[in-house]
Amino acid sequence: MEGVTRIGVSLEPELLEQFDKVISKKGYVSRSEAIRDLVRDSLAETEWKNDHEYVCGVIIMVYDHDTTGLSEKLTTIQHAALQAISTTIHIHLDHDRCMEIVAVEGELGQMKKLANEMGTLKGVLRCKLTMASQATGHVHYVGVRQ
Numbered sequence: 001m002e003g004v005t006r007i008g009v010s011l012e013p014e015l016l017e018q019f020d021k022v023i024s025k026k027g028y029v030s031r032s033e034a035i036r037d038l039v040r041d042s043l044a045e046t047e048w049k050n051d052h053e054y055v056c057g058v059i060i061m062v063y064d065h066d067t068t069g070l071s072e073k074l075t076t077i078q079h080a081a082l083q084a085i086s087t088t089i090h091i092h093l094d095h096d097r098c099m100e101i102v103a104v105e106g107e108l109g110q111m112k113k114l115a116n117e118m119g120t121l122k123g124v125l126r127c128k129l130t131m132a133s134q135a136t137g138h139v140h141y142v143g144v145r146q
């Protein structure tokens with residue numbers, strides 16, 4: 001491969017065996033590609049430790065829509081964070097549960113606060129913030145905002 005530097009990595013046999021099992025399950029064709037992805041993830045996560053960093057990502061949330069007042073609370077929180085949210089996708093998972101994918105952009109600290117605010121509400125079963133990338137500093141609106 002052009003433009004790459006080869007490095008040697010020493011691993012204990014057990015660790016290598018576990019690693020090979022995981023990467024084969026994930027469908028990696030080479031150890032190098034799996035290691036490159038791990039390095040990228042690790043670098044990205046380190047970048048995301050600065051709460052003032054401008055980033056974009058998604059909040060994935062699963063909640064029980066029968067919990068009294070929950071849908072209204074989630075809507076109120078999202079309206080209050082209007083500038084940070086570019087779009088929300090709502091999926092009815094089954095009779096009781098809904099999933100929401102909220103695309104967010106802004107300062108990391110704000111994104112964490114928003115995810116935490118929603119994630120700690122009664123009836124929210126899971127709420128996870130995943131950062132995708134550093135962002136340019138403006139939200140790309142989908143559709144017209146009033």
Ligand code: NI
Pocket residue numbers: 065090091092093097098099
């Ligand atoms: Ni629903």
